[in-house]
Amino acid sequence: MAESTAAVNSGMLSRLGNWLQARWQSIITAIPLFWLLLFFLAPFFIVLKISVAESLIASPPFSSLFEWGEGLLPSVSVTAENYSYLWEDDLYVRTYLSSLKIASISTLLCLLVGYPIAYAISRADGAMRYILLFLVILPFWTSFLLRVYAWMGLLADQGTFNNLLMWLGVIEKPIRLLYTQFAVYVGIVYSYLPFMILPLYANMEKLDNSMQEAAADLGARPAAGFFTVTLPLTAPGILAGCLLVFIPATGEFVIPDLLGGGNVLMIGRVLYGEFNSNHDWPVASAVAIALLIVLVLPMMLYHRVQARNAEQNT
Amino acid sequence: MTQDSPYPWREEGATPFIKIEGLSKRFGSFTAVDDVSLDIFKGELFGLLGGSGCGKTTLLRMLAGFETPTSGSIFIDGADMTHVPPYERPVNMMFQSYALFPHMSVEKNIAYGLKRDGVNRSEISDRVAEMLKMVELSEFGRRKPSQLSGGQRQRVALARALVKRPKVLLLDEPLAALDKRLREQTQFELMNIQDQLGVTFVVVTHDQEEAMTLSTRIAVMDAGRFIQIGEPAEIYENPASSFIANFIGSANLLPAKILERHGGVAVLEHSGSKRQFKVATDSTQVGDTPTLAIRPEKILIDKAPLNQCDNQLQGTVREVAYLGKISTYRVETDIGEIIEVTAPNQVRPTGVGHKIDWDDSVHLGWNADSAVLLAE
Structure with a gap:
């Protein structure tokens, strides 16, 4: 009797084992999927819901999506007013354009600074390569916020740079560095440079040295060889790095707030203002959703290129 | 031009x-x-x-x-x-x-x-x-x-x-x-x-x-x-x-000492066994200690004595590698050295086994001009 129970148990166990074995891949992928669902999609739908609600002076400060009236079915109240408001008040359009401009220029600057650095690291040998890589990653060990505050100290009117320049006699009185667009560019390029360097490095590390030698051998001077061979072959790294900088830079809030003060229009600051100063949650949500739509396009482009590269490599 | x-x-x-x-x-x-x-x-x-x-x-x-x-x-x-x-x-x-x-x-x-x-x-x-x-x-x-x-x-x-x-x-x-x-x-x-x-x-x-x-x-x-x-x-x-x-092909290398020289042919002595061999040369002096190098394909192998050859050895086949058109034999010889020999398989072996097989007693032979002397 006991024996047969054991047999049944072991039979069930082995069936469970088989089930797990057959489905382990889906089980493992289900974990991050669930994570994304919970922490990305759910908040997204909440924001989406608020963005089509009406602003109220209440708690919460917006109308609810469903109204339970007399009928059996709830009536749904949706408004596109918040979105049309974004279009009507040119502050928002100008802010979006300004954000895109600042993010684009910062991305370009990151690329110009990061490309030679990544190239040098990928061509350094042995231990040196790892030391250089380590130095690129090192700033992450300090809080991002602290590093931005440090830049405030460096750029302030009585800050390190001004004092140094005055001591050297280059300038007589402090020049305005902090709370300018310049400061925002410095902050963004500084903060996002590793996100440019690392994907570029990953791409360049695989670059076969003999490609450039073949170009030179066939008569290409260094500049021609760079533009016809090295640059096209590192294009996937350039694209990855640019998107990793551009996307977060567009929505950046901390850097324009701390280094740009009131002088730099960026969408992150407007969004913050709508939520916290105006308490207009629906408009703030609409600003966020519109930003997402603006950014989804380059992301989709990136994924398509990635998929095509993966296909080519197999 | x-x-x-x-x-x-x-x-x-x-x-x-x-x-x-x-x-x-x-x-x-x-x-x-x-x-x-x-x-x-x-x-x-x-x-x-x-x-x-x-x-x-x-x-x-x-x-x-x-x-x-x-x-x-x-x-x-x-x-x-x-x-x-x-x-x-x-x-x-x-x-x-x-x-x-x-x-x-x-x-x-x-x-x-x-x-x-x-x-x-x-x-x-x-x-x-x-x-x-x-x-x-x-x-x-x-x-x-x-x-x-x-x-x-x-x-x-x-x-x-x-x-x-x-x-x-x-x-x-x-x-x-x-x-x-x-x-x-x-x-x-x-x-x-x-x-x-x-x-x-x-x-x-x-x-x-x-x-x-x-x-x-x-x-x-x-x-x-x-x-x-x-x-x-x-x-x-x-x-x-x-x-x-x-490095280029393979060779049997035997340490040797030149005993005498008559015109283009020298008589030398294998350092280990003191056995004497003839070799064609035009540069060595009596008393030199060169290495005698013989390519495996320049040595004849047979079960019968090879009296037509200038130099002869006897031995036992220790290994046979059959490669189709040729076979390679490693022969333990009476001078105490393993000698590698390759021979074309010109006759199609009929019956059991090949013509020369493992543990067969064989005769090896080569002519004076088939080997070379190497100074180093």
Whole structure:
């Protein structure tokens, strides 16, 4: 009797084992999927819901999506007013354009600074390569916020740079560095440079040295060889790095707030203002959703290129 | 004109096409190429042969211009190339990895060098088509390198390197990435193309068989130096040292001492067994202690005594390797040395086993002029 129970148990166990074995891949992928669902999609739908609600002076400060009236079915109240408001008040359009401009220029600057650095690291040998890589990653060990505050100290009117320049006699009185667009560019390029360097490095590390030698051998001077061979072959790294900088830079809030003060229009600051100063949650949500739509396009482009590269490599 | 003779290197005072003089390359404390000098003639298919790390690739890269010599000079067709950058040399290279540009089609790969030189469009397309035809890839011009087989890629690399009509074509292990059958076929294609175009080829290889078949002459390298330069047959039949005798083919090496010499034949004594053998020589002195080298295929093997041979041994077969057209036997001989012998399988073995089998007692024999004496 006991024996047969054991047999049944072991039979069930082995069936469970088989089930797990057959489905382990889906089980493992289900974990991050669930994570994304919970922490990305759910908040997204909440924001989406608020963005089509009406602003109220209440708690919460917006109308609810469903109204339970007399009928059996709830009536749904949706408004596109918040979105049309974004279009009507040119502050928002100008802010979006300004954000895109600042993010684009910062991305370009990151690329110009990061490309030679990544190239040098990928061509350094042995231990040196790892030391250089380590130095690129090192700033992450300090809080991002602290590093931005440090830049405030460096750029302030009585800050390190001004004092140094005055001591050297280059300038007589402090020049305005902090709370300018310049400061925002410095902050963004500084903060996002590793996100440019690392994907570029990953791409360049695989670059076969003999490609450039073949170009030179066939008569290409260094500049021609760079533009016809090295640059096209590192294009996937350039694209990855640019998107990793551009996307977060567009929505950046901390850097324009701390280094740009009131002088730099960026969408992150407007969004913050709508939520916290105006308490207009629906408009703030609409600003966020519109930003997402603006950014989804380059992301989709990136994924398509990635998929095509993966296909080519197999 | 030097190219009148098919063997310019045999002529006294012929003008070399590539002249390497006292060339050295050091990387830190490591000397990759150590003070080498070499003359290569127009239209040669010159082989640089050696094991890994012997300096053959560094020498080739100095010819291409990728490495700057530490000292010495390189002349090509009379012009000093020592410090000329690669993009200005009349030299092209076929890389071991082929180094085809993956983002360009086969046509664009081949056209690349011509475009850099500013050749006009119609001439580019003519010459690319001509090259594609030569390497039998006319149908594949629009494909990307990733859509080609290994052998096809090799031919694209060859076409790309030849389209600029270089004075010298450098080939770095050109056949290493191909399988055996394709390698043999490609060897002959390479030789045909070289013959057709008359371009001087310098081939780096670690494969002695490849070097033997391809080359007009071979330079054997070891530790950054040339240890022998000569025609394939010369190197095989008259190796300069026991290292070369074993590196190019294989050889039975017996330590010996010269006892007497009568004209072109010397009598020597095997150091271990004191057995005496005859060997043809014209340079050794009585009392010298050279190494006697005998190629395995120059020794006869038979179950019956080989009285017609100048030198004879007896022994027992310890190993037989049947390779189809030939068999290799390792024979434990009465002088206490294991001797390797190869013999063609001219008679089809009928019945059980081969003619000579494991543990058979056999006679070995070779003539005085079948062996050579090596000083080192």
